[in-house]
Amino acid sequence: MRFFSIITAIVVTLALYLIVFERDRLLSFASGETPNTEAAIESEPAEPQAPASAQAADADAERVVSIVAMRSTEQAIDNAVLLRGRTQAARQVDVRAETSGLVQTEPLRKGAYVEKGQLLCEIQPGTRETLLAEAKAHLPEAKARLPEAEGRVLEAEARLKEATINDNAAKQLSADGFASDIRVAGTQATVQSALAAVETARAGVESARAGIIGAEAAIAAAENEIGYLQIKAPFGGLLETDAAEVGALMQPGGLCATIIQLNPIKLVAFVPETDVAKVKVGARAGGRTTANQTVEGRVTFLSRSSDPETRTFRVEITVNNDDLELRDGQTAEILIGAEGEKAHLIPASSLTLDDHGTLGVQLATSDNRAKFNAITILRDTAEGMWVSGLPKEAAVIITGQEYVTDGVAIETTYAESKS
Structure with a gap:
């Protein structure tokens, strides 16, 4: 009995195999057909295989990326150079003494406004007035010596003329045999003596003139010393320090006070060499301090x-400071106007990089393809980026630009432009 059970199981298994795995052959056998499977397989023409590059192109052609773009038109904008700098007083000077002495005036306090020529410090005169009077007294005496010296010159020149005439007469008589050689020698000696007297008299004139110049120089020196006693403001401005205290001993070079001029005031910055060609003297400029002024x-x-270290160029902007609200040394953001340029206003989020790291944007072309376009950023504002390098009219991809490359097929939806 067990033997028949085994045989039955084998038959059932074989039948299931034929029904499941050899169903086509079983049906052909049941219908009386005997197809030659191998021949049929060999006789079937093989389907042509497309090249791999063609398959990749077909695959790319089938891939269409949905993006959002905005239409942008080129606009003229005022270009500008943005710098960071500081305020600086138009003028600042340490007013110092030119002579010595004790200060005899009450000091002006720092923060006070002084006008040009206003007295800051006054030094006690001491004996300077006496020295001036003495110098002035010597001048008439020196001037009186000059006419006397000039008279001596005239007298000496007359004697020289007389001696020359006598000498010529003696030489003539000696030639005719009417005068001795001793007489001729005597007249020649007289001429030489007269010449020496003329030179001495002329030297006396020069000495008298030098005496006059010396007396005048002494007067000028004494007057200058007296003028140095009053130290005055060279220009109008604010005192940055207290003036010298009364009773303080001033020496030549000693500090009386420091004055700064804040109106007008300067904005000072340093322009990088990449932007220096954009800045022109006379260009409009503005600034904003950290205090929002x-x-x-x-x-x-x-x-x-x-500058030899930073390779930057110093630029100064003069601005009005009538209310003196701006102070020396405040940090300021400076904007200098330059020649206008054509630019597009696009969202900062639309910027992307190509495979070489070049900054740009992806554009939607008229044939629904993506195209990378390099750009240059001109200005960053709250509304977006002002950039150059795009065509006059461009469709900038603002959503999906990271998922496309040059030539990729796109399906474009247009958003409202921000320009």
Whole structure:
């Protein structure tokens, strides 16, 4: 009985195999057909295989990326150079003494406004007035010596003329035999003596004139010393320090006070060499301090020589400071106007990089393809980026630009432009 069970199981298994795995052959056998499977397989023509590059192109052609773009039109904008600098007083000077002595005036306190020519410090005169009077007294005496010296010159020249005439007469008589050689020698000696007297008299004239010049120089020196006693403001401005205290001993070079001029005031910055060609003397400029104070002015100086360490160029903008609200040394953000440029206003989020790391944007072309376009950023604002390098009219991809490359097929939806 067990033997028949085994045989039955084998038959059932074989039948299941034929029904499941050899169903086609079983049906052909049941219908009386005997197809030659191998021949059929060999006779079937093989389907042509497309090249791999063609398959990749077909795959790319089938891939369409949905993106969002904005239409942008080129606009003219005022270009500008943005710098960071500081305020600086138009003028600042340490007013110092030129003579010595004790200060005899009450000091002006720092922060006080002084006018040009206002007295800051006055030094006690001491004996300077006496020295001036003495110098002036010597001048008439020195001038009186000059006419006397000039008279001596005239007298000496007359004697020289007389001696010369006598000498010529003696030489003539000696030639005719009417005068001895001793007489001729005597007249020649007289001429030489007269010449010496003339030179001495002329030297006396020069000495008298030198005496006059010396007396005048002494007077000028005494007057200058007296003028040095009063130290005055060279220009109007604010005192940055107290003036010298009364009773303080001043020496030549001693500090009386420090004055700064804050109106007008300067904005000072340093322009990198990449932007120095954009800055022109006379260009409009503005600044904003960290205290949110805004001012406007014009460029009054641009250095022709760069700083040897930073390779930057000093620029100065002069602005009005009538209310003296701006102080020396405040940090300021400076914007200098330059020649206008054509630019597009695009969202900062639309910027991307190509495979070489070049900054740009992806554009949607008229044939629904993506195209990378390199750009240059001109200005960053709250509304977006002002950039150059794009066509006059461009469709900038603002969503999906990271998922496309040059030539990729796109399906474009247009958003409202921000320009």
